[in-house]
Amino acid sequence: MREILEDLEAGRLLSDPDPVRRAQLQSKIQLPKRFYREVSVDKRDSAFAVLLDGKPVRTPGRAVLALLGRAAALLVADEFAAQTSEINPLTMPVMRLANSVVDGVANDPGPVADEIARFAGTDLLFYRAENPVGLVERQANAWNPVIDWASEALGERFVLGQGVMHVAQPPASLAAVNRHIGQRSEPFRLASMHVITTLTGSALLALAVEAGAIDPETAWGAAHVDEDWQAEFWGADAEAKKRRDYRKADFDGAVALLKALDQG
Numbered sequence: 001m002r003e004i005l006e007d008l009e010a011g012r013l014l015s016d017p018d019p020v021r022r023a024q025l026q027s028k029i030q031l032p033k034r035f036y037r038e039v040s041v042d043k044r045d046s047a048f049a050v051l052l053d054g055k056p057v058r059t060p061g062r063a064v065l066a067l068l069g070r071a072a073a074l075l076v077a078d079e080f081a082a083q084t085s086e087i088n089p090l091t092m093p094v095m096r097l098a099n100s101v102v103d104g105v106a107n108d109p110g111p112v113a114d115e116i117a118r119f120a121g122t123d124l125l126f127y128r129a130e131n132p133v134g135l136v137e138r139q140a141n142a143w144n145p146v147i148d149w150a151s152e153a154l155g156e157r158f159v160l161g162q163g164v165m166h167v168a169q170p171p172a173s174l175a176a177v178n179r180h181i182g183q184r185s186e187p188f189r190l191a192s193m194h195v196i197t198t199l200t201g202s203a204l205l206a207l208a209v210e211a212g213a214i215d216p217e218t219a220w221g222a223a224h225v226d227e228d229w230q231a232e233f234w235g236a237d238a239e240a241k242k243r244r245d246y247r248k249a250d251f252d253g254a255v256a257l258l259k260a261l262d263q264g
Contacts, residue, residue, distance in 0.1 A: 031086040039081045041073040048073035052080065061103035065095070068188055071260035072098075075253075093253030097191060106187040112194045113181050120177040120203040121169055123158075124223065130162045135229050142222040149213045150204045154180055180207060189261055195254035199223070199247050209255060216255045220248065 036052035043049075047066035050057045050073055057065040057080070067073045079092040089096060105112050125143040129135045151157055154176035161167035184190060189210070196206040200223035208214040214222075221228070224244070231237075 031088055034083050034085055034087055036080070039077045041070060041077050043070075050076045050080065059099045059103045063102050065098060065102060067098055068186070069261060069264045071263040072188065072257060075256055075260050091249075093250045094257055097195060097250075097253060097257060098188070101187045101191045105191045109185055109187050109190050112187075112190050113178075113185065116181055116190075116194055116197050116203050116206065117174070117178050119197050119201070121174060122166065123204050124201040125204055126158060126160050126167055126169070127164065128160055128162050129226070135226070138225050138229060142218075142225050146202075146204050146208050146214060146219075146222065149208055149211075153207075153211065153213070177203065177207075184210065186261070188257060192254040192257045192261075195250060199251045199254075210258055216251075220251060 038051075038053050040051045040054070041048045042051055042056075044056075044064065044066050047068055048070050049064050049066040057076075059065050065076065067076065075094045076092075076098055079095050080087075083091075125147055128139050128143075147158055147160075154173070156170065156173040156176040158173055159167050159169055181190075181193075184193065193206045193210050196209055196219075197203045200206065200219065202223060205214070205219045205223060209216055209219050227240075227244075231240075
């Protein structure tokens with residue numbers, strides 16, 4: 001199992017940017033057999049470790065996989081419990097996210113926070129279509145409420161543009177985003193927000209989901225307004241749907257971890 005996780009974290013199973021291709025690569029390797037019968041969690045100091053037959057799960061970096069709060073640890077435990085005859089790490093998004101936190105983000109959260117902030121400089125929600133009218137209206141309906149929330153929550157305004165030309169945001173607005181992210185520096189929370197940001201292309205959507213200002217399903221739909229519009233007119237592409245489904249699983253895992261962290 002550890003060898004599979006090491007390959008996963010090293011990028012040997014996740015090296016292709018296409019999630020469908022990643023799944024194809026992963027399908028060619030031999031997955032480890034499920035070797036445990038019981039999955040549980042146990043409090044270790046201020047965190048909760050995930051146990052397989054009473055022994056703690058270890059990350060690829062050989063650290064004990066422990067999460068903040070029982071609810072968060074149970075998410076990973078449930079993923080292990082859901083494995084059948086084989087253990088497939090690609091079906092365990094919370095475990096993979098937790099591994100990245102324990103082995104990396106916890107030691108140096110700065111780059112993760114910085115990348116979220118960088119997304120805010122070219123946020124998806126700032127760039128609007130010029131036409132057709134239907135798409136313009138759909139973008140406005142999905143994105144304007146998030147912009148309005150962010151402006152009120154951060155106390156700053158944002159500049160919208162049309163097309164793909166870069167729109168510079170006011171420095172004060174970007175500074176406000178940085179401060180907001182800085183107040184959420186706990187590694188598991190920060191990493192979850194980062195996953196949502198990269199999957200949606202929007203730091204503002206991630207901030208709104210984390211704050212409970214927008215329903216996660218609504219946020220996911222908002223991130224795919226353009227894609228859904230195209231599919232309605234030109235038809236859905238099977239491969240595109242697979243890629244979206246893989247991304248959605250990781251999105252759902254990050255959202256579930258955020259909710260669990262709030263439960264303690």
